[in-house]
Amino acid sequence: MALITPKTPPGVMELLPRQQIAFQTMLDTIRRGYERFGFVPVETPVFESVDVLLTKSGGETEKQVYFVQSTGALQQNRKPELALRFDLTVPLARYVAEHERDLAFPFRRYQMQRVYRGERAQKGRFREFYQCDIDVIGKDSLPLHYDAEMPAVIAHVFNDLKVGDFTINLNNRKLLLGLLTAAGVAAPDRQALVLRELDKLDKVGRDAVATSLCEGEAGLERDAAERLLDQLGQAGDTDAVLARLRTLADRHPEIAAGLTELDTVVRGLRAFGVPEARFGLNLTIARGLDYYTGTVYETFLDACPGLGSVCSGGRYDNLASHYTKSRLPGVGISIGATRLFAQLQEAGLMDAAGAGTCQVLVTQMDPALLEAYFQIATVLRSAGINTEVQLEAAKIGRQLKYADRAGIPVVVLMGTDEHARGAVTLKHLASGIQREVPRAEMVAAVRAFFD
RNA sequence: GCGACGGUAGCUCAGCUGGUAGAGCCCUCGGUUGUGGUCCGAGUGGUCGUGGGUUCGAGUCCCAUCCGUCGCCCCA
Numbered sequence: 001m002a003l004i005t006p007k008t009p010p011g012v013m014e015l016l017p018r019q020q021i022a023f024q025t026m027l028d029t030i031r032r033g034y035e036r037f038g039f040v041p042v043e044t045p046v047f048e049s050v051d052v053l054l055t056k057s058g059g060e061t062e063k064q065v066y067f068v069q070s071t072g073a074l075q076q077n078r079k080p081e082l083a084l085r086f087d088l089t090v091p092l093a094r095y096v097a098e099h100e101r102d103l104a105f106p107f108r109r110y111q112m113q114r115v116y117r118g119e120r121a122q123k124g125r126f127r128e129f130y131q132c133d134i135d136v137i138g139k140d141s142l143p144l145h146y147d148a149e150m151p152a153v154i155a156h157v158f159n160d161l162k163v164g165d166f167t168i169n170l171n172n173r174k175l176l177l178g179l180l181t182a183a184g185v186a187a188p189d190r191q192a193l194v195l196r197e198l199d200k201l202d203k204v205g206r207d208a209v210a211t212s213l214c215e216g217e218a219g220l221e222r223d224a225a226e227r228l229l230d231q232l233g234q235a236g237d238t239d240a241v242l243a244r245l246r247t248l249a250d251r252h253p254e255i256a257a258g259l260t261e262l263d264t265v266v267r268g269l270r271a272f273g274v275p276e277a278r279f280g281l282n283l284t285i286a287r288g289l290d291y292y293t294g295t296v297y298e299t300f301l302d303a304c305p306g307l308g309s310v311c312s313g314g315r316y317d318n319l320a321s322h323y324t325k326s327r328l329p330g331v332g333i334s335i336g337a338t339r340l341f342a343q344l345q346e347a348g349l350m351d352a353a354g355a356g357t358c359q360v361l362v363t364q365m366d367p368a369l370l371e372a373y374f375q376i377a378t379v380l381r382s383a384g385i386n387t388e389v390q391l392e393a394a395k396i397g398r399q400l401k402y403a404d405r406a407g408i409p410v411v412v413l414m415g416t417d418e419h420a421r422g423a424v425t426l427k428h429l430a431s432g433i434q435r436e437v438p439r440a441e442m443v444a445a446v447r448a449f450f451d
Numbered sequence: 452g453c454g455a456c457g458g459u460a461g462c463u464c465a466g467c468u469g470g471u472a473g474a475g476c477c478c479u480c481g482g483u484u485g486u487g488g489u490c491c492g493a494g495u496g497g498u499c500g501u502g503g504g505u506u507c508g509a510g511u512c513c514c515a516u517c518c519g520u521c522g523c524c525c526c527a
Binding site for chain 2: 123
């Protein structure tokens with residue numbers, strides 16, 4: 001019989017146990033951070049009805065959706081009724097609309113689950129990946145201070161993750177669209193076009209962007225393009241940028257509105273204690289965030305600038321307008337945990353050789369002593385030490401090899417000699433240190449290895 | 452959907468101008484009785500992505516096709 005090549009489909013992240021443990025540790029860190037700020041957990045099903053999922057579908061969205069088809073429906077040639085979620089925001093909207101009467105508002109939820117996108121897998125771009133979202137949903141209104149809280153949470157979490165320096169980029173769509181409109185780019189599709197070009201600033205440079213703005217479909221005049229680049233491309237000290245932008249406030253009401261919002265967010269961020277070096281204004285981030293209506297965020301790792309955003313989000317005026325007549329404004333942010341983890345591993349920022357979950361292996365030297373081994377394991381477990389007993393008789397070399405492979409740092413060895421003396425031999429694999437101790441002192445001796 | 456590059460052992464790859472396949476790693480076993488990792492020795496493992504063509508002969512050249520990687524597009 002021909003064997004089928006065992007191979008994961010492209011664009012997924014599947015890990016060996018040690019890496020899985022490291023990944024779970026990362027998720028735990030994120031979860032702890034979210035809970036520290038008082039967010040409550042929610043999970044939603046991996047698929048939703050097509051109706052729910054494709055409400056805001058532009059053509060691109062639909063192309064990236066995996067449809068779920070039961071065999072029966074397939075045979076009857078029916079259209080799929082279900083599809084896999086491509087983010088956690090749409091399910092959240094449905095969730096909030098559905099359970100509106102049972103929730104406390106402002107509703108602060110976190111959600112850490114996998115999402116699915118049918119796009120070509122690339123470096124840092126997965127077809128199945130984890131998103132770790134927080135959102136705050138208000139009823140009728142939601143103060144801007146929540147916009148300032150989001151980056152505060154992110155700064156806290158990324159700090160705990162120990163991923164090195166990072167920068168939370170802030171922008172505001174009102175400001176951005178106001179500037180574009182004032183510059184003569186008023187039509188939404190032209191705005192989108194211009195934003196897409198502006199996003200390439202870092203990659204292709206200012207001149208190339210200016211050229212494509214003039215010669216491409218955007219069709220700007222050269223000096224208009226240059227002016228726009230001057231306005232949007234400025235970087236540096238947050239207050240200085242804000243001050244420069246304020247001189248443009250009277251050109252369009254949206255500019256003034258956006259600036260007021262940004263101002264509030266920046267002040268809030270500082271009050272939350274986010275260091276100045278961890279955030280900055282960046283008027284060119286806007287791509288792919290087109291359903292946001294105010295504040296937008298994108299976070300980059302300083303060590304991996306090419307990676308793209310590892311955490312993005314923003315403010316939306318009315319989250320669930322497709323599902324309820326209630327007005328539910330929100331603000332949220334999402335960490336792309338799979339991308340983040342994969343990148344950290346590649347960059348060697350992750351201690352990949354992390355320990356396993358099991359701390360001690362009780363070996364089986366003499367099958368006649370099996371019950372004594374069980375008792376030893378029970379004593380260790382009662383002391384809170386993760387312990388495995390070797391149940392299969394095997395040469396001792398094999399058992400040690402197993403412990404080494406499985407990442408179990410300490411083994412208990414007890415043959416008839418030790419047993420007769422009421423003792424066990426403990427061995428710490430990494431150091432090779434081995435010592436015999438009375439069974440009464442075993443727990444303390446094991447703990448000593450971990451210190 | 453477009454473009455570039457690539458498919459040889461489980462993994463990473465070598466194989467020069469065509470003469471019927473190799474290394475390292477991994478894995479298994481051994482190096483005597485109760486010691487892994489290190490070291491030494493041995494072994495398993497490939498119809499060279501697939502289908503055609505050129506040739507006495509193709510991993511090697513040509514065509515097609517599939518798959519993959521990277522980039523573009525797009526990215527909630």
